[in-house]
Amino acid sequence: MESHALPATFVLDEKNYRRSEESWSEAGRPTATVMVATTQLDTLAINVDVSHVHRCFVAVDAENPLDNEPAAINGAGVQLYVVAGERKGGWLLVPVAGSRDVGVLAIEGWEKGLTVSARWQPTALGYALVAEVALPAGTTEASLDVIVNETAPGRERRRGQLVLSGARGEFVYLRGDRHDISRLVRFTIPAVS
DSSP: OOOSSSEEEEEEEEGGEEESSOTTTTTTTTEEEEEEEEEETTTEEEEEEESSSSOOOTTOOOOSSSSSGGGGGGGBBEEEEEEEEEEEEEEEEETTSSSSSSEEEEEEEOBBBBBBBEEEEEEETTTEEEEEOOOOOOOOOEEEEEEHHHTTOOOOSSSSSTTTTOTOOBOTTTTTTTTOOOOOOOEEEOOOO
């Protein structure tokens, strides 16, 4: 599997779109620019700038009368999955309207030693979210995936997803917050000097 050097930037567009009823074009051509870097404090920084989307956020503690998934999975937000050595973490990150705070919901089965902090801000065409994951000291490689959930006003479920590791012609139905660890993208962590 290919390993990307950090810092790295990816543009998510049609080839990364996991759709529901509407195609990427019919959904308004949503895009996301994902920048992955490290800081001198053994921290992985993931910047996600989402454009051509609606800011239809659902609070991470909202109840879901539709099914067993968190209600927030059906609104706008980011699913982040990270593996570093024996540790891993997966989170649903949802901006809190009217603040710079981000609601964080740990994804079941992914809680193993990593923590995340995040903040966000609105932009003219969507929103920008920055997540920081503390890595174990001396980490030389990490794997991650970023999934951007998007929806539109009046919908009860998300309309689609932008997936860093690629959409592969898939549909968004019945996926919830589950994600296959084998799909994560590998990164080489530069040595801190």
